[in-house]
Amino acid sequence: MTTGAGQTPHRRRAGNGAARRIDADEIGLDTLVGHAGYAVRRFQIWIFQDFIKTLEEVDIRPTQYSVLTLIGANPGLSQMAVAKRLGIERARLVHLLDSLEERKLVKRIKSKSDRRSHALHLTTQGETALAKFKRLAAEHERHVEQKLGKANRERLLQILAGFT
Amino acid sequence: MTTGAGQTPHRRRAGNGAARRIDADEIGLDTLVGHAGYAVRRFQIWIFQDFIKTLEEVDIRPTQYSVLTLIGANPGLSQMAVAKRLGIERARLVHLLDSLEERKLVKRIKSKSDRRSHALHLTTQGETALAKFKRLAAEHERHVEQKLGKANRERLLQILAGFT
DNA sequence: TATTGTTATACTCTATAACTATA
DNA sequence: TATAGTTATAGAGTATAACAATA
Structure with a gap:
């Protein structure tokens, strides 16, 4: 809590120029290891990259997937409702849509009931496409399971259930 | 797996215009609830916002904090080493530094040993400042603990330990 | 030839503000 | 007046590519 050196041995020869080659995996993270936010950020980068790669053939990114899934399950939603539910800025949703x-x-x-708003629907083509996207997303989810382990993935979902 | 309606009741009156007001919390997420990436993204947004707010008085953002902490614990690192260890693009690190x-x-x-590279160090002022940043970051971490519960926060850190 | 730091560009995402048409 | 959708802008963050100095 005071100096900040803590659990991290300083792997260098002297206090001035870098004296020897230091490999990335031997650099200590110090207090970062105790921060949930750091681990979550690194994990999120990994998981999004895997999602993007797994759905590369259909060119669908995580946010697009979440919008399509939400509209597919709740046809007729307004843009405001989608934006609020997914935590996307409504200005950003305009471009996504x-x-x-x-x-x-x-x-x-x-x-017709409120002429300011738009009711959002999947097209027939969109429904067919979403079914395929879901199959690929399920494949991505299996990658997550392989990476974390089945029990850990489920624990993670439970712990974070309140944020969805 | 086929149609996508699944666990989500369609809360609307008809297939055309939106017939009645739908509250955000009654919109079903459908298959999104089974995706770790979705939960993780929402949680990461929350946790970063809390971090930024908690360290607002010192104007330090998560990435800046991670860079300062890493340099503080490993003085003399090159920019490449910092970038690799934290998963930041080296081009981006230039502006951060x-x-x-x-x-x-x-x-x-x-x-002096490799005249292409820079050895990174905290200034005296930087060390003093970092000590304060760490106190505030610890306060942020207590918010996380309050939000998740002590046991859940620790489980989360364990599950994600491999990504740091 | 390869690497370090740098500059530059483009695209994604977040955060605002302002505008329009409606309510 | 407030709200839904839109447009625009600015700042992070990510992803590349290219360049100079150095290895």
């Missing part, structure tokens, strides 16, 4: 609409996966339908 | 050097927290010293 522009791209998904160009790809004919989603359509915006003017709401 | 520019800003930390302007604030007199870090200094770049030309290495």
Whole structure:
């Protein structure tokens, strides 16, 4: 708590220039190892990269996937509702939907009850595509399971269930 | 696996315009609830926001904190070594260090053994400042503990230990 | 030839603010 | 007046590529 050297041995020869080659895996993280945020950030980078790579053939990224899944399960949602539910800025969702609409996966339908808002739906093509995306996403999830172990993955989901 | 409706009841009146007001917390996430990546992303957003807010008075963000902590525990590291260890692009680290050097927290010293590289050190001021940052970061970590529970936070750190 | 630090570019994402058309 | 969608801008963060100095 005081000096900050702690559990990290200083692997260098002297206090001035770097004297010898230091491998990445022998550099101590000091207090970072006790921060959940650090571990979570590193894990999130890994998991997103695996998701992107696993769904590369269909060119769908995590946020796009979450939007499509939400609309697929709740057709007719407004943009505001989707943005709030997923924690996306509504300004950002506009561009996400522009791209998904160009790809004919989603359509915006003017709401009759509130003419300011759009009811969001998957196209028929979008429903078919989403089914494939879900199969690939399930494959990605198996990678996660292999990486963490089955029990750990389930524990993780339980621990973080409150943030979804 | 086929249609995608699954565990999510469709809370709307008809297939066209949105018929009634839907609250955010009653929108089902469908298969997203089974994705570790989704939960992790939402949690990471929460935890980073708390970190940023808790260290707002000293204007230090998570990445800056990780760089300072690493240099503090391993003085003399090169920029390449820091970038590799933390998974930051070396091009990005240049700007991060520019800003930390302007604030007199870090200094770049030309290495004598390899004149291409810089040995990174905290300034005296940087060491004092880092001690304060660590106290605030510990306070942030207590917020995490309050949010997750003590046992869950520790389990989370164990599960993700391999990604640090 | 390869590596370190640097500069530059592009794209994603977050955070705002302001505008329009509606309510 | 407030809200839904849109447009625009600025700042992080990520991903590349290219360059100078040095190995």
